[in-house]
Amino acid sequence: xxxxxxxxxxxxxxxxxxxxxxxETTEIxxxxxxxxxxxxxxxxxxxxxxxxxxxxxxxxxxEENVLRQKVTTDIATKGxxxxxxxxxxxxxxxxxxxxxxxxxxxxxxxxxxxxLLPAIAGGLTVDGHLYASxxxxxxxxxxxxxxxxxxxxxxMPDAPTWxxxxxxxxxxxxxxxxxxxxxxxxxxxxxxxxxxxxAMSNSFGAKWFDMDWKPQFDQKPxxxxxAFYLHLMNDYGPPGASNNGFNENLALMQQGHxxxxxxxxxxxxxxxxKDSTVADKMxxxxxxxxxxxxxxxxxxxxxxxxxxxxxxxxxxxxxVNWATxxxxxxxxxxxxxxxxxxPGTRTSLYANAxxxxxxxxxxxxxxxxAADPTHPTVDDVPYVGVQFVAIPEFxxxxxxxxxxxxxxxxxxxxxxxxxxxxxxxxxxxMTKAGxxx
Amino acid sequence: xxxxxTPAAKTTVTLLAWTIGFxxxxxxxxxxxxxxxxxxxxxxxxxxxxTSVWSFESYAEVQTRSNYGLHFFNSVVISVGSTLxxxxxxxxxxxxxxxxxxxxxxxxxxxxxxxxxxxxxxxLIPMYLGFKNMGLLDSRLGLVAVMxxxxxxxxxxxxxxxxxxxxxxxxxxxxxxGASLRSEIVYVLTPMALPGIAxxxxxxxxxxxxxxxxxxxxxxxxxxxxxxxxxSYSSPEGLFxxxxxxxxxxxxxxxxxxxxxxxxxxxxxxxxGAVK
Numbered sequence: 001x002x003x004x005x006x007x008x009x010x011x012x013x014x015x016x017x018x019x020x021x022x023x024e025t026t027e028i029x030x031x032x033x034x035x036x037x038x039x040x041x042x043x044x045x046x047x048x049x050x051x052x053x054x055x056x057x058x059x060x061x062x063e064e065n066v067l068r069q070k071v072t073t074d075i076a077t078k079g080x081x082x083x084x085x086x087x088x089x090x091x092x093x094x095x096x097x098x099x100x101x102x103x104x105x106x107x108x109x110x111x112x113x114x115x116l117l118p119a120i121a122g123g124l125t126v127d128g129h130l131y132a133s134x135x136x137x138x139x140x141x142x143x144x145x146x147x148x149x150x151x152x153x154x155x156m157p158d159a160p161t162w163x164x165x166x167x168x169x170x171x172x173x174x175x176x177x178x179x180x181x182x183x184x185x186x187x188x189x190x191x192x193x194x195x196x197x198x199a200m201s202n203s204f205g206a207k208w209f210d211m212d213w214k215p216q217f218d219q220k221p222x223x224x225x226x227a228f229y230l231h232l233m234n235d236y237g238p239p240g241a242s243n244n245g246f247n248e249n250l251a252l253m254q255q256g257h258x259x260x261x262x263x264x265x266x267x268x269x270x271x272x273x274k275d276s277t278v279a280d281k282m283x284x285x286x287x288x289x290x291x292x293x294x295x296x297x298x299x300x301x302x303x304x305x306x307x308x309x310x311x312x313x314x315x316x317x318x319x320v321n322w323a324t325x326x327x328x329x330x331x332x333x334x335x336x337x338x339x340x341x342x343p344g345t346r347t348s349l350y351a352n353a354x355x356x357x358x359x360x361x362x363x364x365x366x367x368x369x370a371a372d373p374t375h376p377t378v379d380d381v382p383y384v385g386v387q388f389v390a391i392p393e394f395x396x397x398x399x400x401x402x403x404x405x406x407x408x409x410x411x412x413x414x415x416x417x418x419x420x421x422x423x424x425x426x427x428x429x430m431t432k433a434g435x436x437x
Numbered sequence: 438x439x440x441x442x443t444p445a446a447k448t449t450v451t452l453l454a455w456t457i458g459f460x461x462x463x464x465x466x467x468x469x470x471x472x473x474x475x476x477x478x479x480x481x482x483x484x485x486x487x488t489s490v491w492s493f494e495s496y497a498e499v500q501t502r503s504n505y506g507l508h509f510f511n512s513v514v515i516s517v518g519s520t521l522x523x524x525x526x527x528x529x530x531x532x533x534x535x536x537x538x539x540x541x542x543x544x545x546x547x548x549x550x551x552x553x554x555x556x557x558x559x560x561l562i563p564m565y566l567g568f569k570n571m572g573l574l575d576s577r578l579g580l581v582a583v584m585x586x587x588x589x590x591x592x593x594x595x596x597x598x599x600x601x602x603x604x605x606x607x608x609x610x611x612x613x614x615g616a617s618l619r620s621e622i623v624y625v626l627t628p629m630a631l632p633g634i635a636x637x638x639x640x641x642x643x644x645x646x647x648x649x650x651x652x653x654x655x656x657x658x659x660x661x662x663x664x665x666x667x668x669s670y671s672s673p674e675g676l677f678x679x680x681x682x683x684x685x686x687x688x689x690x691x692x693x694x695x696x697x698x699x700x701x702x703x704x705x706x707x708x709x710g711a712v713k
Contacts, residue, residue, distance in 0.1 A: 029657055029658055031657070034670060034671065034675075034677070035672055035675055036675055039502065042502070058657075058658040059658075060658055060661070060665075060669075061502075061669040062653075062665070062668050062669055063669070063672060063673070064672070064673045065673075066653060066668050066671075069654075070653065070654060073561060073565055074565075076562075077565050077566050077569060079569045079574055080574075081574055081575060081657045082657065191673070245673065246673055247672075247673065247675070247677075250675075250676065251480040254477070254480070255480070255481070264674060266674060267674075270675065270676070275475075275476055275477030275676065
């Protein structure tokens, strides 16, 4: 009887202690996208728990578009389901202005805010306040087959023009061998073909809106952009390109069907990775220009932000500081090698002699530095954003415009009709939204 | 008198049925086949993929990265719970509509069906706010409630159709023998309509299991079912086909097995009353 009583008392005490320990643990929910760097971070959580034993992280990993819809609904309704959000450079300026995000100006000193790459930090800062901390940054660049260029007797300049690209695409195309000179995004969507075409249009001097927010698809620079894109894709691109996004082009490139691919710098690690049949034949160059002072590259950063209204701000900040601190880059390097460190966020990373040995490191930095979200194109514009316009209406409008341009690539409409439709629908939406009086 | 089909006609029809069946099943078959290959092999041509090395690599990674058990448990609770609750509400409702119809019964039935005609996203914000205010976000109870409401019109309609096939005289006889309303429904009507109720149950479990809008929008972690488990393996930047296929196979396997074992019941129930 005494034994039983002792056992019961012991069990009760153990339960009480466990309960106390659990009560002291703060649980935070982190919403994130499914990409290699984010998944790698989830595998390194032991380091976070060792440093923050009183915080437990619940992960919600979702496909980018599902995550965007879900997180937008939650933050707009102040649902409070998430304590840390993974968002991009498109959302940060809009949500920061709305007061939906917590300022990260007070992160600890070892976070070293001054070390962030200026182009990336600029895209995440609203009215002088940092509203999201970059986890990885990317631009776009030319990834090409050096062996095919050599065979054609051509050399790709480090900073090519669109004329260089056209010449290289023509030389590398051999459709009888299913070898296409160039692969570009054709699938409709604001983050698909319109990300590429908007960035490309900047180098042609085109812009989405003039200073009075009047759409500019009826102007010559947009006509030149679309005509050149269609010429490249129709003459040197793969069949069915209007359905190709990042992953489809990645598969084509990895299997040796593309001579060139202009897309996200993050793709460099994939085309030189173990699944690529052309890993040792790849070389890189800056996105092309047209001699107008702007290159056709974009700027994007997946960043961690804290929604205003979270009840666990201190724990959320501890997590953001850990995941985007310079020490995290060293942690990844020590466990997985420098090539797997999240790129494009910190100046110190590119000053590191070990990281400089990664084949695409310098080109990634140069590409990021070549993009300026506050002055994206040749003329002055009233908006911020290189491959997007940071206004809430953009995603909807650009997806519709993307459908028109994708149809032109598929051959179901002409370039002139696609541009006319884009001009009309953008004017209608911008008038409805009150930008055009 | 109907003419007996010739052997050639029989063979043609059989072949046609198998071809259609195979075409319908092909996406599932291809998903399963892809799941046993590496990401690099999964994007190759079909012949190259099938002749490449087979492995459990994708399943191993999915198991390491996700808590399958929690998602599976949530799916079971949400689909079975919502179906049982819907049946408890729908059986008396369908009885009333089938055996004691009023002047507006047809209109009520049509109105119920009309709630299925609105795109779900149209009520996302009010639903989300309602769930937030009631503290039901990311809860199994909330999901059971919403899935019950979503599937209730279909459950009522299906049961109404089955009940209409049962002669009212049998229920009248039970009443004359002194059966109460409850006894009439529980001991007379329900056993007679069991095939219909069973097929309704199975179909609604499948519908609730596969529902991927509300289950993704209203859950985050604790109540997230298998739909979120699948959604976490899609990516716009990077290869994911093999892992996504492995996750999909693991998610649909339980419901496929359930469907396989109950196919006779399902077909019998679905064709119940088809020939009058």
